[in-house]
Amino acid sequence: MECGLVATHLNIQAGECIKVKGKILPEAKGFAVNVGKDRSNLVLHFNPRFDSHGDVNVIVCNSMEDGMWGTEERETDFPFQQGDKTEICISFDTAELTVKLAGDKEIVFPNRLGLENIEYLAVEGDFAIKAIKFS
Numbered sequence: 144m145e146c147g148l149v150a151t152h153l154n155i156q157a158g159e160c161i162k163v164k165g166k167i168l169p170e171a172k173g174f175a176v177n178v179g180k181d182r183s184n185l186v187l188h189f190n191p192r193f194d195s196h197g198d199v200n201v202i203v204c205n206s207m208e209d210g211m212w213g214t215e216e217r218e219t220d221f222p223f224q225q226g227d228k229t230e231i232c233i234s235f236d237t238a239e240l241t242v243k244l245a246g247d248k249e250i251v252f253p254n255r256l257g258l259e260n261i262e263y264l265a266v267e268g269d270f271a272i273k274a275i276k277f278s
């Protein structure tokens with residue numbers, strides 16, 4: 144399986160924003176944006192599923208601590224289309240993360256790990272990255 148982008152040692156502070164711009168592949172089954180401390184400690188696994196793991200047009204969000212998945216939260220208001228360009232902006236504080244999506248949609252997810260900074264970003268799956276911006 145092809146691997147997307149992985150960035151480490153980012154030291155992104157609370158209040159800053161991670162912007163991921165790209166194009167969803169035409170036949171996309173799903174993609175994921177992971178942020179956290181490292182690959183085994185994710186404060187957010189943001190996983191839009193077009194058709195995977197038995198889910199159709201569902202956003203699955205979860206955390207991972209020491210390699211163990213947490214409890215999933217699922218969103219069925221699905222602002223993504225296969226083949227479209229899209230932009231995802233993740234901001235956070237020690238209590239929660241906010242994911243800003245197209246159409247002024249927002250998803251809020253608890254900062255279960257209590258992270259004060261984000262070191263790790265990975266983008267995986269059927270997504271062609273065009274730009275990553277930290278602001």
Ligand SMILES: CCCO[C@@H]1O[C@H](CO)[C@@H](O[C@@H]2O[C@H](CO)[C@H](O)[C@H](OCc3cn(Cc4ccccc4)nn3)[C@H]2O)[C@H](O)[C@H]1NC(C)=O
Pocket residue numbers: 172173174175188190196203204205212215267268269
């Ligand atoms: C009902 C009992 C079984 O529950 C199912 O258990 C599966 C295995 O844990 C759950 O699927 C996993 O959900 C995780 C989030 O909670 C992650 O999404 C797991 O995938 C990790 C992953 C990322 N990647 C890279 C990637 C990402 C996106 C597209 C293509 C490759 N490959 N594997 C994914 O395998 C799946 O979401 C879960 N379904 C439900 C309804 O709970």
